[in-house]
Amino acid sequence: MKTYRIACIPGDGIGKEVIPAGQEVLQALAAAGAGFGFAFTSFGWGGDWYRAHGQMMPDDGLEALRGMDAILFGSAGDPQIPDHVTLWGLRLKICQGFDQYANVRPTRILPGIDAPLKRCTPRDLDWVIVRENSEGEYAGVGGRAHQGHPIEVATDVSMMTRAGVERIMRFAFRLAQSRPRKLLTVVTKSNAQRHAMVMWDQIAAEVAREFPDVRWDKELVDACTARMVNRPASLDTLVATNLHADILSDLAAALAGSLGIAPTGNIDPERRYPSMFEPIHGSAFDIMGQGLANPIGTFWSCVMLLEHLGEHEAAARLMQAIESVTADPALHTGDLGGKARTADVTSAVCHRLKNR
Ligand code: NAD
Ligand code: K
Numbered sequence: 073m074k075t076y077r078i079a080c081i082p083g084d085g086i087g088k089e090v091i092p093a094g095q096e097v098l099q100a101l102a103a104a105g106a107g108f109g110f111a112f113t114s115f116g117w118g119g120d121w122y123r124a125h126g127q128m129m130p131d132d133g134l135e136a137l138r139g140m141d142a143i144l145f146g147s148a149g150d151p152q153i154p155d156h157v158t159l160w161g162l163r164l165k166i167c168q169g170f171d172q173y174a175n176v177r178p179t180r181i182l183p184g185i186d187a188p189l190k191r192c193t194p195r196d197l198d199w200v201i202v203r204e205n206s207e208g209e210y211a212g213v214g215g216r217a218h219q220g221h222p223i224e225v226a227t228d229v230s231m232m233t234r235a236g237v238e239r240i241m242r243f244a245f246r247l248a249q250s251r252p253r254k255l256l257t258v259v260t261k262s263n264a265q266r267h268a269m270v271m272w273d274q275i276a277a278e279v280a281r282e283f284p285d286v287r288w289d290k291e292l293v294d295a296c297t298a299r300m301v302n303r304p305a306s307l308d309t310l311v312a313t314n315l316h317a318d319i320l321s322d323l324a325a326a327l328a329g330s331l332g333i334a335p336t337g338n339i340d341p342e343r344r345y346p347s348m349f350e351p352i353h354g355s356a357f358d359i360m361g362q363g364l365a366n367p368i369g370t371f372w373s374c375v376m377l378l379e380h381l382g383e384h385e386a387a388a389r390l391m392q393a394i395e396s397v398t399a400d401p402a403l404h405t406g407d408l409g410g411k412a413r414t415a416d417v418t419s420a421v422c423h424r425l426k427n428r
């Protein structure tokens with residue numbers, strides 16, 4: 073029987089609550105006769121590791137992950153450590169170290185979830201946002217000089233390369249082509265950002281010629297937020313820069329009901345390195361350590377992980393179990409207006425996997 077080696081990095085805050093829940097659900101799926109097993113290795117990296125060792129993960133951390141089939145990640149962010157230290161020291165180190173340049177963020181309204189958009193049925197909102205995950209605004213290029221002086225300057229340069237934009241565009245067009253509507257919206261800000269974003273638009277038009285069956289359009293990122301609210305059904309697959317997609321996908325999650333539901337995959341499409349799956353939310357300082365976190369975002373991320381491994385039947389089974397749980401308001405956590413706890417939702421999903 074095939075055994076998948078999965079690295080688990082709970083990280084900080086509610087990551088420590090939702091990642092064990094994700095492992096439990098994957099274990100239940102394997103035990104219910106999926107035809108494969110999992111060997112989990114957990115890494116205690118994050119804020120606690122930083123307090124003990126002065127860094128978020130060890131220098132040879134990437135080496136420890138390299139041979140894994142996939143990585144399940146919680147969140148990086150600790151109330152006592154600056155956010156840029158935790159993010160750059162752990163999550164971005166892995167995303168950039170393993171060149172996981174495509175960040176895929178699906179959004180749908182799951183059964184039973186009361187989405188805030190009026191006049192919007194689940195059929196009207198079925199998006200995948202493709203986030204460029206290796207450069208752009210989060211390239212790490214920039215600097216700070218004359219700190220504390222009146223002439224202080226600081227820059228974060230949005231750096232885009234032709235190779236980087238071409239590969240994310242090709243990925244997005246291919247993904248759009250694989251979906252029933254074959255529709256791609258290229259998000260841009262080329263009216264104001266007249267260098268990198270103009271190149272982005274040009275490359276989109278070039279790559280589009282390779283995909284004559286994909287319909288595509290362009291939208292400025294600010295207008296795109298309004299379009300997501302006003303005309304959700306006019307969107308299907310979207311591709312946007314690192315920063316733009318980061319913001320659009322939190323909006324997408326909220327429009328579909330809650331940040332606690334939304335999944336993502338940080339993918340190396342060439343499969344040179346392990347890909348990493350995580351809920352899109354962060355450490356949720358306001359609810360951490362109380363067993364209140366919604367684990368659905370992590371479970372849906374596990375579905376994406378299974379699909380990445382080629383286990384499509386198991387992925388569909390887990391998604392079905394998730395949807396049958398969201399359909400029951402008694403199993404909604406606080407973010408969805410319910411009273412259920414992380415453990416209630418987790419055991420309900422496991423129970424449905426056992427008794428299908
Ligand atoms: P957040 O996602 O942690 O929380 C935003 C709000 O959503 C909070 O009110 C929180 O309670 C709620 N929420 C989020 N996930 C939930 C869940 N599963 N169930 C129920 N409610 C949920 O965002 P933030 O407050 O901006 O950031 C907190 C920390 O997390 C910061 O340090 C930030 O840098 C970090 N962060 C990390 C990642 C990551 O590791 N990928 C992503 C986002 C934020
Ligand atoms: K996360």
Ligand code: MN
Nearest residue numbers: 318319322352
């Ligand atoms: Mn984000």
